[in-house]
Amino acid sequence: MSRPAFLDQEAPKGYVAGVGRGATGFTTSADTGAVRIEDDIDDGGPKIDDDSGLLARRGKGDAAEEEADKIYEDIERRLSEKKRKKNEQLVEKPPSDDPVSQFVDLKRDLSQVTRDQWAALPEVGDLTRRNKRMRLLEKQQQRFYAVPDSVLTGLGSSQATNFASISQGKDKLLSQRLDELLPQAQTTTDAIEEQDSDMDSQIADVNRTRLVLNSLRRTAPNKASSWIASIRVEEQAKNFSAAKRLAVQACQKVPQSEEVWLESIRIHQKSLQSSYECKTIANSGLKFNPKSLGLWLKLYDLESNSDTLTKRKVLMRAIENLPRVPELWKKLVQQEESAEEKRKLALKAVELCQSDWDLRRILVSLSDYKESKSILNEARKIMGGNPQLWITAVELEEKHNPEVSETKLLSMMKKGMGEVSKVEDSDANTDWIKYAMAAEDENYLKTCHALAKAAFHTQLEVLLDLPGWIQKAQDASISHKNTAKFIYQAIVEKFPNDTDIWLLLFESSKGEMPTLVQHYKHAIELNPREELFRLMYAKDLWKLAGDVDGARSVLISANNDLPQSEEIWLAMAKLEIMNKRYKDAGVIFKRALDEKAKDSPRIWYKYVHYQRYMYYNKEVSSDKILEAVDEALNNFPQTSKLHLQKSQILMSDINDPQKARSALSQAVKICPQSVPLWTSLSQLEEVHFKSLLKARSTLDLALLKNPDSDLLWVHKVQLEVRAGDAVAASQICSRALQKFPSSPMLWVQQLSLITKSSQKKNSFLDALQKTNNSSEVLVEIGRSFYMEGKYSKAEQWFQRAVDAESENGDAWSWLYKVLGNLGKSDRRAEISKKVDSLFDSISKGVVWIKCKKDPKNLTCSGAEILDTTARVI
Structure with missing residues (x-):
């Protein structure tokens, strides 16, 4: 860029640099020469005007310059004022608004952050790349490489791998992941901030509500709801003085409002005012509202309970103004101590409040039997549709006439239900069972029976819901056993051949032996071919009442009526055996076999079992037992239980393993589908003949015949365990579980094979899920804890x-x-x-x-x- 030419030229005359930009004039020594001090002596020479030239134009006389100076001074003053205010704001500003000071405590806490936590902090904007890196890392971790032989050789001499520590580490990692899934708790700071914000919002809401209610009170000063709302707003704000002030104003503005006076009493009570002030407010309110029941009751409650005279006076004053309010009469009757005075008051109350049932009930309780009946008859004309009227009448009969028949009470109750049904929309709307339970609570059992029976017979025709009635009885049986029993009685009268209902009735009558016996006799009378009732009757006589002779007579009668019932024959024999009358039991077995020798293998089995017991007591010989079982097998050769019983006799009683093997070998050919026969033969080969090979081959052959039997697989596993081959047992169990994944017995074997406690937890969960919480698996888990000495956990x-x-x-x-x-x-x-x-x-x-x-x-x-x-x- 070329140099401007004017820079090399001489400046014009009178030029002052910067004057065009508003610079003020100045003088240098170059303009005036050397500075010298002149004597302050007037030499009398001519005066020199120092303000000539450039400075002369900027003199004091120039009005435009003065105005410009004023403008600049004004601007300078405004700028300085603005700067001063800004400095004051900076001084008054709280330190927390300063970013530097605001985060000082947080910066200080950063010293506690570990290196791992720093490394775990995510980078903003790096989410996509991070996910990609994580995927690559997972792929790298999943790669497998062939291990060199040198490494394998070195491992052979090194220490064994600590699998327990690895398992513990995995469990710890699993626990950490589970903890991460739990919701994080809020910090204390967050809770405080949230509470503060809620409080601020509540304060703002209260202020807004105050403004709205103030406006409502001004526009409608005689509206009680606005005053009450204002009082409660101040109460919510804990400003009780303002609330009481508003209550006083409300009573002055709306004195005819009962709610306002009651609210005033309430707020004065809540602010711990004396009862005297509250009673004064109540009396003042009653001057304006003498017909207010709420104020009279409040004044009654404010009086001391020990001051019965004053309470009675309050009630008398209230009744003078409200003579037909039943609640006042009830309280007045309660205040009286004399029974005669109570009855007089109740009579007057009933006269004035004829439609109130509670007053009539009080009068009935204070009257004798004859007067009570007349009171109820009179009430029937006025309130015949009231259920409690009829229930009270039935209870009255039961109370004063203990020998009254249930038929009479039932007739009265049915009549009452008919009257009630005329008033109610439907009989179902009245819950008579609740009234029956209430009668049971008051020990009116005949009334309870009449209620349950009448309700069932009348409502069943309307509802036709037998399961619903059974459910009602079961619900009642929890706390009201008599009510449940009476419902069952009503049902069996309607359905006498329903076995399930009879069983429920028997169960509900346990503990009342005479009643239970009566029910059994009634059930047998109505169902003479039902052997179950006779067996239960005999058993309860024997077990509950200890009446062996009675039980024997019941069974003899049952045997005469049902001679073909093997259950009755066996029950007769068992009764004699359990009471140590073995010869009588033998006679019964002989009679049973004479009549049913060709029909009942079960009787033969029980008879042989009885003979074995007699053999242990040295009452019979082994030949007699074998003779009995052979005769049984001649009659029933396909009965596997008899074959198994014969092998047990040969092994346990006679101790002849060779004959037992022969008998079992013959039995599995006749009954190849019987798993117990195969397993018994296998155990015989293993235990007595010490032949594991034959034991295994026997079970394998049994599996070919019975491929759907998980029990055979269980015995295969147990065989290998007894042989000491835990690996083979585990392999067999795994194969079996693949075929029978929900078999409880196989899972029991699987759990028993696990020796490390660290591996058991997951196996327990799998077993419970696969077997649907089978009791066998639950027992095995408890056994595992028992073997570890954890008895309390095992008990659970x-x-x-x-x-x-x-x-x-x-x-x-x-x-x-x-x-x-x-x-x-x-x-x-x-x-x-x-x-x-x-x-x-x-x-x-x-x-x-x-x-x-x-x-x-x-x-x-x-x-x-x-x-x-x-x-x-």
């Missing part, structure tokens, strides 16, 4: 097994056993008693069945079998 699992299936005897035995380890003798006694009552229904459990069917235990009770099983399990 055994209890679950019992709750899941009460028919499992092994579950009861384990529970009984672990309670002994825990020293819970009382609980143990309860279990023993429970098992004794359920003895006949307990039909599962490998060890339980073995002990129960042992001929030596033929006469043992349920409690004795439980104790035996618990010792050997």
